[in-house]
Amino acid sequence: MNEPGTTHFGFRDVPERDKARLVGEVFSSVARKYDLMNDLMSFGVHRLWKRHFVATSGVRRGDRVLDLAGGTGDIAVLLLPRVGDQGEVVVGDINGDMLKVGRDRLTDRGLVRGLDWVQLDAEALPFPDRSFDCVTMAFGLRNVTRxxxxxxxxxxxxxxxGRALVLEFSTVKAPLLKPLYDIHSFSVLPRLGAMIAGDEASYRYLAESIRKHPDQATLAAMMESAGLARVDVRNLSGGIVAIHRGYRI
Structure with a gap:
């Protein structure tokens, strides 16, 4: 448990008011190498996780979808064909550098129609009640302060x-996998960060933030406390990541 007014930033406690800034510095530092590093860190498996996440999202033609922490646009690219010409994908991220990378990348690919890019804080969304058919959030919730x-x-x-879908690193359930995963997280990832992104500290934080994130059952309970119903959890890759789904009723 953290002291009142503090929260975790990796394995250290910081004032709540400072976490958003510190996380922002991390993602501004890694923005341009973010997707390359994801490929290297996960051996490309993150792409399979994300495809499965969207394929099982239930998103249909004409839907309006909010993709939170979607800065580099990899989830948006997968959502666009599903919502079609009559639908819309709003990509929201607190970090302007991540949004710029995603917007420029998708614009270069000619993907403009049906896409909006909004810099926002997930704790205070600038949208009216009942605005979206689906809200997705992939690998972003663990970085949110509250x-x-x-x-x-x-x-x-x-x-x-409407559906809330959270794809996030979670608690490994396969006993034989856990020690290998720990070695990869705390020895390999920071070294890759240093070599490829020139930033060892940010990738050490990202590894630590995974360990501080609520486990599957705790996050499911948090979603229910937030008013979401019929919450279910699907583990992928032995619980390295999990998809949490809940509905507004």
Whole structure:
């Protein structure tokens, strides 16, 4: 448990008011190498996780989808064909550097129609109640200072019957996998960060932030407390990541 007014930034406690700034510095530092590093860190498996995440999202033609922490646009690219010409994907991220990377990349590919890019704070979404058919968040919730506020905001902006989908690193369930995963997280990732992104500290933080994130059952309970119903969890890759789904009813 953290002291009142503090929260975790990796394995150290910091004032709550400082976490957003510190996380922002991390992602501004790694923005241009973010997707390359994801490929290297996960051996490309993150792409399979994300494809499965979107393929099982239930998103249909004409839907309006909010993709939170979607800065580099990799989830948006997968969502666009599903919403079609009549739908819309709003990409929201607190970090302007990540948004710029994603917007420039997708614009270069000619992907403009049906896309909006918004710099925002997930704890205070700038949208009216019941605005979206689906809200997705991939690998971003663990970096939010007050996760319960973000989940409550997601619930608020969902239409009745709308879905909240969270893809996030979670707690490994396969006993034989855990020691290998720890070695990879704390020995390999920081070294890759130093070599490829020139930033060992940021990737050490990212590894630590995974360990501080709520486990599957705790996050499911948090989603229910935020007012989401029929919450279910699907583990991928032995629990390295998990998909949490909940509905507004």
């Amino acid at each position: 996760k319960e506020r973000a989940l409550a905001e997601i619930q608020r902006v969902l239409k009745i019957g």
